[in-house]
Amino acid sequence: MDATQQNMGAYKIARKAIGLCCAVLLLLCGVLFQTSASAGAAPVMVTDYTMTGDTDKMRIVLNFDGEPEPRWFLLRAPHRLVIDLPSTQMRLAVDQLKAKGLVANVRYGKTDGDTSRLVIVAKGPFLIDNFDVEAHKDDAGYRIAIELSAASERQFEQALAEQAITTAATIAGDKGDRKARQPLRRFTVVLDPGHGGIDGGAEGISGVQEKEVTLAFARELKAKLDALRTYDVILTRDSDVFLRLDERVRIARQHEADLFISIHADTIRLKGIRGATVYTVSDKASDAEAQALAERENLADQFGGPEVKTSSPEVVDILFDLIRRETHSFSMNFASTLVGELSTTVGLINNPHRFAGFKVLRAPDVPSVLVELGYLSNPEDEAQLLDPKWRDKAASSIINAISTFASAKAAAGG
Secondary structure (H helix, E strand, C coil): CCHHHHHHHHHHHHHHHHHHHHHHHHHHHHHHHHHHHHHHCCCEEEEEEEEEECCCEEEEEEEECCCCCCEEEEECCCCEEEEEECCEEECCCHHHHCCECCEEEEEEEECCCCCEEEEEEECCCEEEEEEEEEECCCCCCEEEEEEEEECCHHHHHHHHHHHHHHHCCCCCCCCCCCCCCCCCCCCEEEEEECCECCECCCECCCCCEHHHHHHHHHHHHHHHHHHHCCCEEEECCCCCCCCCHHHHHHHHHHCCCCEEEEEECCCCCCCCCCCEEEEEECCCCCCHHHHHHHHHHHHHHHHHCCCCCCCCCCCCCHHHHHHHHHHHHHHHHHHHHHHHHHCCCCCEEEEEEEEECCHHHCCCCCCEEEEECCCCCCHHHHHHHCCHHHHHHHHHHHHHHHHHHHHHHHHCCC
16 A cells, blocks of 8 residues: 555545544534523523402413513303413412402413413403513513403404404314304393392291292293293392302393393381382482491302402593493383382382492493392281282283383384
8 A cells, every 4th residue: 555545544534533523513512502592591480370359350460580471362161261381380379279250260281392371261251351461660570460351252252253363263162163153132131039048138027038039039030031032031040059249240241231130028127118129229328228228238248258359440431431320321210110110010118219339230331220029027028929929910010111121222222
């Protein structure tokens, strides 16, 4: 072998050695780069989670030690908000996720790789009023602040439709075969049998409880309304269950009720007083008896434990105030019509249209009245309340008032 061949052989060996060294160096550089990149992209941690509010409005706050990049969407069946959080770790205390107010359930876990998913299940249809990512003022991380409010099925479906357009995706939940077009909406009445469950309400001379009387009457009234095939009629409860006052209001609002009628049969210290009464809401009571009744009825929530207060008071803007004023006007009109109908068939107390600060009548967009059918403390009233013929007569009068009110609203384009 001459010198040239020896040099060429050495050159080839050197090239292979250099190539191998370069490959090793590139591999090491890649590993170092990935390690450095991983170190620079440490996952964001959720440091805290809180929920405040009631069955009408909820505020949810998640705190992070870094800036989150959330993607959220709505799903139906059940109604829920899904939040995906890339490069995020979540370790939340069980008590923080406890169901309350509008929220029925909260769960979380991993989806693909390092993405965490938070699922907030609601008790019914809802809307997202706000979804904000904010930096803390003290530069100590970020937070996501979410505000939910109870809504109707139609409103939720509309939000789903808008979501599908903006995301160019079909996010239809577990029932993709659901028709997008909703049927023509009928006049909707929500009947609210007062009390229930652990809250028996007033007790009559014979021992009958108010919760039994109100449920029996509401069922009969619903059956008669259903037979007309003109209205959609919903009961806030159809069994012996306890409902908070705001839960009753939420049911009315989620069904976009055109009318809410809360049914009661109280007792009074003066056993000689008898007759039906119709109440509307007002910050100032019409008389001492109305004030006392409102205070008693508003205490119903004490049977359900402490009330959950929201940390952000509702901002009443001009539009909200106008809606509330119009609703109050409708409530007053229906109350007047109802008094007129009842006066021809059942006994009424003196000044039968009264008003006070009833919590259950405070839906800002649903005309609402509370009807005291009579006093269980009066023997004659109690006998009437338990008499099927009297209940049929009283129900017919209420239906006549509903018909008049619905016709007037339809004529006005409402």
